[in-house]
Amino acid sequence: MNIERYLTEHRQGTPRQILRLLHQQRVTVNDDVVDSPLLTVAKSDQVRVDGMAVTGRQPQYMVFNKPIGFQLSMDPTSAHSLGSLLNTLDQIRPLKALTDLPKEASGLVLASDDDHFLTDVDLQEWVSTLRVQLTGEVAQLPSLEGDITFEDIQVVPDTLHQLTTVTVRTRDLTVAVSTLMALKGVNGPVSRVAYGPLPLPVDLSSASYRGLFPAEIDALNGPLDSDLSTSHEL
Known part of the structure; x- marks a missing residue:
């Protein structure tokens, strides 16, 4: 079988990950670096990823x-x-x-x-999406709008529960978290609810x-x- 199928059957990652492993020259067969997914391998060949035999490497x-x-x-x-x-x-x-x-x-x-x-x-x-709740209704937060730490700011007041949800996008987590925690009326922690393409489940x-x-x-x-x-x- 070819090396791509071999790595797939040994659960070395998704199909794209396996192509990435080969592309990054992290796969060896009998100590020779392999970068083509079409290379044929036999049962007797020693296949390794990152120097570890594929039978012992099941990344999490x-x-x-x-x-x-x-x-x-x-x-x-x-x-x-x-x-x-x-x-x-x-x-x-x-x-x-x-x-x-x-x-x-x-x-x-x-x-x-x-x-x-x-x-x-x-x-x-990747951009991180942070969220925090404030006690009371707030329509605007001028202190955040001019802050270059944030790429996007959404302020959503909730009249029924007398809360305001603030959602921002940023790449500077340390400064962003500190700034959000300093807002008046913070009710609960600052939470990261998405990281690039991945939302918090x-x-x-x-x-x-x-x-x-x-x-x-x-x-x-x-x-x-x-x-x-x-x-x-x-």
Whole structure:
């Protein structure tokens, strides 16, 4: 069979991920780098990805709904960390989080044991969507409108519940979270509700996580081309 089918059957990623592995010269057959998906491999061949035999490499891609105050450490022995939320099976994996969401914020965080995936996603410079609620009705927030930290601002007052929902898009999370937390009448944490093409799953409760679907992985990776440093917006 060809190398593309071989890697697919050994669950090395989505079809686009496998093409990316080959494109990035991360696949070897008998210690020779392979970049063509059409190369024929035999059962006796030694196929490796990132230097690891494919039988021992089954990468994990996860999305967390981080509670407020939790750190992004994946150490399962660290209290109030993402690692402390992992089940027994996932605790043994060398997972890393995409460390961009401040401790003071809640919401969407990505984690994986595939460093190349996290690097590729980070290079896309996806826009983050943040949301916070304010007590009372507010029609405008002049202090935010002139702030270059934010690319888009939506202010939605709720007369019935006497609340205002503020949604912004930004690439500077640290400054954005700090600015939103300083707004008058903040009612609850600042939460990241989307990261580039990935919204926070509506069925993912706080302090829980799930694996990413293949389509989500491909969308986060961005286009498959030689210039992975090009940034994209939602």
